[in-house]
Amino acid sequence: MTALVTRTRPAGRIDSARRVRLALAGFGLLLVAAAVTGLLVGAGAITSGHILRALSEADLESPAGALALHVRLPRVVLAALIGAALGIAGNLMQLLTRNPLASPQTLGINGCAALAMVLAIVLDVPWDAGVVPAFVGAAAGGAFIALLSMGVARGTIVLALAGLALHLLCTALIEAITVLNDAAVDVVFWLNGSLAGAQWGDVGVAAPGIVTGITATLLFNRHLQALAFGREVVLSLGQSYGLTTMGATALVVLLAGSCVAVAGPIGFVGLVVPHLVRAVIGKNPTWELPLCALAGASLLLLADAAARVVLWPSETPVGILTALVGAPAFLFLARRAIKERP
Amino acid sequence: MKTKTWAAAVLAAAALMLTGCGSPAPTASPSSTADADAVRTITHALGTTEITGEPSRVVALEFSFVDSLLLLETEPVGIADDEDATRVTELAGGELEYTSVGTRAEPNQEIIASLKPDLIIADTDRHSDVYAALSEIAPTIVLNSREGSYEDMKDNTVTIADAIGKKDAGIQAVADHEKAMEDIAAELTDDSRTVQLVTARADLLRIHTDSSFVGSVMEAVGVTVAVHSDEAYEDASLERIAEVNPDVLFIASDVDNPITDSWADNPVWTGMTAVSTGQVHDADRNLYTRFRGLKTAETIGQQVVDVLNKTP
Numbered sequence: 001m002t003a004l005v006t007r008t009r010p011a012g013r014i015d016s017a018r019r020v021r022l023a024l025a026g027f028g029l030l031l032v033a034a035a036v037t038g039l040l041v042g043a044g045a046i047t048s049g050h051i052l053r054a055l056s057e058a059d060l061e062s063p064a065g066a067l068a069l070h071v072r073l074p075r076v077v078l079a080a081l082i083g084a085a086l087g088i089a090g091n092l093m094q095l096l097t098r099n100p101l102a103s104p105q106t107l108g109i110n111g112c113a114a115l116a117m118v119l120a121i122v123l124d125v126p127w128d129a130g131v132v133p134a135f136v137g138a139a140a141g142g143a144f145i146a147l148l149s150m151g152v153a154r155g156t157i158v159l160a161l162a163g164l165a166l167h168l169l170c171t172a173l174i175e176a177i178t179v180l181n182d183a184a185v186d187v188v189f190w191l192n193g194s195l196a197g198a199q200w201g202d203v204g205v206a207a208p209g210i211v212t213g214i215t216a217t218l219l220f221n222r223h224l225q226a227l228a229f230g231r232e233v234v235l236s237l238g239q240s241y242g243l244t245t246m247g248a249t250a251l252v253v254l255l256a257g258s259c260v261a262v263a264g265p266i267g268f269v270g271l272v273v274p275h276l277v278r279a280v281i282g283k284n285p286t287w288e289l290p291l292c293a294l295a296g297a298s299l300l301l302l303a304d305a306a307a308r309v310v311l312w313p314s315e316t317p318v319g320i321l322t323a324l325v326g327a328p329a330f331l332f333l334a335r336r337a338i339k340e341r342p
Numbered sequence: 343m344k345t346k347t348w349a350a351a352v353l354a355a356a357a358l359m360l361t362g363c364g365s366p367a368p369t370a371s372p373s374s375t376a377d378a379d380a381v382r383t384i385t386h387a388l389g390t391t392e393i394t395g396e397p398s399r400v401v402a403l404e405f406s407f408v409d410s411l412l413l414l415e416t417e418p419v420g421i422a423d424d425e426d427a428t429r430v431t432e433l434a435g436g437e438l439e440y441t442s443v444g445t446r447a448e449p450n451q452e453i454i455a456s457l458k459p460d461l462i463i464a465d466t467d468r469h470s471d472v473y474a475a476l477s478e479i480a481p482t483i484v485l486n487s488r489e490g491s492y493e494d495m496k497d498n499t500v501t502i503a504d505a506i507g508k509k510d511a512g513i514q515a516v517a518d519h520e521k522a523m524e525d526i527a528a529e530l531t532d533d534s535r536t537v538q539l540v541t542a543r544a545d546l547l548r549i550h551t552d553s554s555f556v557g558s559v560m561e562a563v564g565v566t567v568a569v570h571s572d573e574a575y576e577d578a579s580l581e582r583i584a585e586v587n588p589d590v591l592f593i594a595s596d597v598d599n600p601i602t603d604s605w606a607d608n609p610v611w612t613g614m615t616a617v618s619t620g621q622v623h624d625a626d627r628n629l630y631t632r633f634r635g636l637k638t639a640e641t642i643g644q645q646v647v648d649v650l651n652k653t654p
Contacts, residue, residue, distance in 0.1 A: 042581060063584070066609040071581050121544070124598070179448045189577065190545035196579045197545065197601055199608060264545075314577040315546075 027294040034301035038076040075198040080297040087296020089255040090270025095227040103270035104256035108166025110265035112141030115170040131261040138257030193266035193319025202262040209258030225285040268326025386483040396507035397461035404487040407463040409635020410499040422446040492558035527563040536568040538588035542600035549576040563643035591616035594627040
């Protein structure tokens with residue numbers, strides 16, 4: 001596939017390599033800066049100075065040290081993991097549907113997971129088991145999409161539309177349940193997507209799925225990227241189209257399910273990050289997925305740091321911030337994409 | 343344009359006639375003949391409403407309105423009880439005979455209309471949008487309960503009393519209540535500890551500041567609330583509540599897995615003063631955060647003072 005690109009755009013390839021190096025360095029630096037910010041930022045009585053002192057003296061028993069180790073650090077790690085997972089899941093969705101508007105949100109996977117979660121609460125399934133319903137929901141959404149895509153052989157548009165319909169159906173049902181059932185109102189914060197409650201336990205819940213998902217995605221990077229060129233190219237490369245799409249769908253379910261289970265449905269990261277990456281590196285399929293992970297992680301880290309302070313002392317659901325920043329950013333990118341089209 | 347205005351006027355007149363038809367039978371009680379024809383203008387959050395006689399078929403769309411009505415010895419015929427009758431039983435201290443009109447968030451207007459009420463009491467925050475629709479069913483007054491402070495509840499009680507033709511009884515009830523609160527405050531042995539009530543939901547901890555209902559009730563009986571703010575509520579993370587670090591913590595929760603349980607092993611939580619000194623107490627979420635009436639205020643004040651006196 002790299003050969004394919006090289007043959008058609010030799011000059012662009014060289015330029016692209018430089019852009020990838022720049023992007024790797026830029027997003028890498030941003031990730032480190034965002035993580036440090038996440039560790040130090042908070043508008044409370046414990047300032048970044050307190051935390052730096054506690055860390056430099058390795059005094060983890062002090063209030064500042066305990067805060068850094070048991071509240072801020074798990075939150076930073078979780079934000080990075082979820083941001084990376086959402087970035088990759090979004091890119092996979094866009095490859096799968098060959099639709100730039102696709103994301104775990106658009107394919108209804110987030111919606112199914114959230115609906116399962118709300119149903120679990122209304123039916124009085126204990127919250128401890130909350131990760132299970134979220135996963136079951138995401139898997140059900142993924143399975144539905146996979147079944148549909150098997151039935152309709154060349155149905156990328158059908159797939160995208162079915163996913164959107166599924167998302168809207170789930171949203172409507174959640175709305176109905178929260179209106180009719182008082183207990184469901186108690187998860188409105190979670191429904192917006194938030195990392196406010198992050199602890200090491202949540203990292204433990206989300207990490208296995210996310211790490212497995214990202215590793216598998218990077219291992220099968222080339223097979224997955226072939227989806228961007230459509231069914232014929234996938235088949236011409238000797239891959240099974242059905243197997244490739246099903247594998248990609250399974251990866252999305254694994255990644256998105258893990259995210260929703262601990263942080264609720266955080267939107268727009270999966271949608272915007274791949275566009276951002278493509279805007280920076282241009283057409284370079286090999287590096288798209290890894291850079292999506294890096295960019296997604298840094299952006300969600302920054303958004304989460306902002307979520308803590310914008311309405312301090314109240315927490316803002318980070319999902320609201322990603323929507324506030326993501327929606328206009330997406331419009332900008334979409335406009336630019338239209339202008340660049342020959 | 344003109345025909346539309348006319349049509350609206352005719353519709354409004356028809357609506358008035360319809361509601362008028364429903365009400366005369368129950369209101370004509372022999373004891374109140376003197377007031378039966380008197381029209382009172384009640385001023386409330388969304389304007390003024392004219393009420394004739396002594397409404398006896400009252401629909402209450404918030405729990406604090408039920409509390410006020412019971413203080414005034416009037417049992418509502420319909421209550422937005424969130425489809426959970428135990429809440430009303432707990433609030434009233436016994437079973438009430440009433441019809442549930444659904445949730446407070448989304449009361450069922452058809453059921454309300456079927457009760458043929460002669461007064462509807464609605465909440466500013468939750469029901470302002472449906473004020474016009476409710477007003478077509480029966481005279482409606484809109485008061486601040488959900489976002490209201492303790493002082494608002496006193497004012498609401500007098501307004502509700504006025505609306506049901508018992509204004510003097512309302513003023514008396516508030517005076518009696520203030521006396522009762524002073525008595526409770528006198529019981530509190532000198533206590534400088536900071537106290538904080540929080541609601542622990544499954545996904546969030548909510549701090550009720552000194553301007554919330556429960557916060558201002560605590561302050562009224564001489565208790566120092568830890569968080570002072572113009573905002574009634576704060577959605578708090580573990581980081582925030584650890585920073586507040588109250589001496590005594592009351593946790594109101596009615597979910598199986600409150601977020602505070604997930605913090606049980608977190609050093610930041612166990613390091614808090616209230617947690618490490620065993621000053622974390624359970625509070626009834628209905629009583630502390632949902633009912634918001636004057637009788638409720640007395641119960642809360644008494645409970646908090648008792649807990650503080652018992653745990654020096």
